[in-house]
Amino acid sequence: MIILFGNQKGGCGKTTNCIQFANYLVEKGKEVLVLDLDFQRSLSDRRKEDIATYDNEPKYEVIQTDISNVAKIISDFTKVEQGNLLIDLPGKIDDDALGTILKAADIIICPFKYDKFTMDSTGFFIQVLQYLNVKAKIFFLPNNMRAAVRYETKEQVVDILKQVGFVTDEIPASVAMERINTLTISNECIDKVKNAYDYIIQEGAIK
Secondary structure (H helix, E strand, C coil): EEECCEEEEEEHHHHHHHCCCCCCCHHEEEEEEECCCCCCHHHHHHHHHHHHHHCCCCCCEEEEEEEEHHHHHHHHHHHHHHCEEECCCCCCCCCCCCCHHHHHHEEEEECCCEEEEHHHHHHHHHHHHHHHHCCCCCEEEECCCCCCCCCCCHHHHHHHHHHCECCCEEEEECCCCHCCCCCCHHHHHHHHHHHHHHHHHHHHHCC
């Protein structure tokens, strides 16, 4: 299964949730391969740092690659027909080469916040998906939500997003989610992401 993490807005939790979802899946005994397509290489750089820092053996591979190589990787992966390919997309999604990746996806996970700037970027991301006639299941993941903040347009936004895809439970802001690594997921983080991630696994039929 091909699972993408994307949004036009940087800082919405795309890479963080790609890492945590990969960790969560392997904890559940599922096969995972991660591709880092983000130009900043945050995910693959983090993996290198984690290997140098911790004694834990990696439970999945992280591959840093360019968009030009992805079509072949996806083709090879689909021929095997097992496991889950997680792809951390670039923040800039109007690259023509990304069309092939978006159309090949089974699931697209779009972390977002309810502030205006993030919602504008999320709206643009949705427009791109609709323009390309993407058939993947889309999951909108409210991320880094602060309990003390009142989001006045939340109900209206959720209603709109549900017309396009699924809206998961919120992932609350926490220190634990800022101290993640690519080798393991803490029990505290599992408590924060469990409801949202289990919903994606169930509705997305991830095996």
